[in-house]
Amino acid sequence: MNKTAVRTLQQYLSDQDAYHGSIDGIHGPRTLAAVNAALQGHTGQLPDGADGWSDRRRAVACLQIACRQQQIEAGPIDGLWGPQTEHAVDVLHTLQATGSKPAPWRDQPPMDTNPNGWHRESELESVLGSPTRRPPLTVVSCPWTLALAWDPSTHPSGIGCHERVADSLARILERVHDHYGPQRLKELGLHRYGGCYNKRRKRGGTRWSTHAWGLAIDWDPSHNKLKWGRDRARLARPAYDTWWRLWEEEGWVSLGRTRNFDWMHVQAVKP
Ligand SMILES: [Zn+2]
Known part of the structure; x- marks a missing residue:
């Protein structure tokens, strides 16, 4: 208990x-x-x-x-x-x-809304430019205390993301905080921040990762490993239904919810 x-x-x-x-x-x-x-x-x-x-x-x-x-x-x-x-x-x-x-998971398929007009992955390079040049980043402060997943004694003051998605991210973090509260967020492991902007290619691929534009965020990576499915990933549990609804209402896409892998990852990019 x-x-x-x-x-x-x-x-x-x-x-x-x-x-x-x-x-x-x-x-x-x-x-x-x-x-x-x-x-x-x-x-x-x-x-x-x-x-x-x-x-x-x-x-x-x-x-x-x-x-x-x-x-x-x-x-x-x-x-x-x-x-x-x-x-x-x-x-x-x-x-x-x-x-x-909360609605049970099977009654709650991922929402396919796009109120902020997020781009498709295939358009990113032509619309936002090549990630070889650093994108315009904005730091969005987080209403609860974050800890770096790989170094928990480091507490980032906020999330550095592409300026295009900053307002949306701020709204989501505020709603998440209102819903769960800081204590519950910690119990759910949602203080474990796995990073946002990162100039890198997709793991095991040659295309740019959505992280390379600061359009994706990873949460609690050690409990939501890349290749884990719904049966193992912590973020697939019913306790996170509202968490995902709040992201999806803003058009963000969970790879876990849509493709059942990389449950740590949420992006302001349509697949
Ligand atoms: Zn990711």
């Missing part, structure tokens, strides 16, 4: 009028007392022996009941923190934060 889960629990208990402390993600005595009070009202849903469960297990059971009340499938009320419970609590958290549940 992570800090967001404890905050989700505290929010639920507070909504039930069982908890009057702060929503701070700390599983302290007041939260514990509220869990026990809330479980009193649901003893019929708890299996035999639940009286002897640890405090942590009772807290997880309370979250499972909270999910069930919102028709979120959390599996049996067993107090165990498995992948199904973790996903259900993610959904409950989004429901609390936004008032609606």
Whole structure:
């Protein structure tokens, strides 16, 4: 159970009028007392022996009941923190934060919008010029603290991207920050910044990478390796549905979402 889960629990208990402390993600005595009070009202849903469960297990059971009340499938009320419970609590958290549940991945194909008129990859060199000359770059500041993926003690002040995409990038970062908050962004690994402008060719190819114009950004590369598919890449998980929606609304393209490789990579270029 992570800090967001404890905050989700505290929010639920507070909504039930069982908890009057702060929503701070700390599983302290007041939260514990509220869990026990809330479980009193649901003893019929708890299996035999639940009286002897640890405090942590009772807290997880309370979250499972909270999910069930919102028709979120959390599996049996067993107090165990498995992948199904973790996903259900993610959904409950989004429901609390936004008032609606995130759409499941399979119901949410990549959006094909282009409100900013991003170019196709084949046009880049004729429209923006050859990347042998450095493109006009603008540093967009990031509302949460970034850490270089390969050197976490270095905190870049912002993302240096092509000036054409800077306003769009700033809007996306602002919306992402509003939706997840700094704590959750860190838990999701979205502080691990893998770079933007980089004058280089595509890996294993001769054509210029979209990074060579500052039109692409990599996120959390060590958990989203180039050749990994949906089954391994962290950014393919349902917790990132809103993340991707916010990029796609601005016309950015995730190679993971559209082609199921290089999940770290998002670009303001149409394939
Ligand atoms: Zn990339």
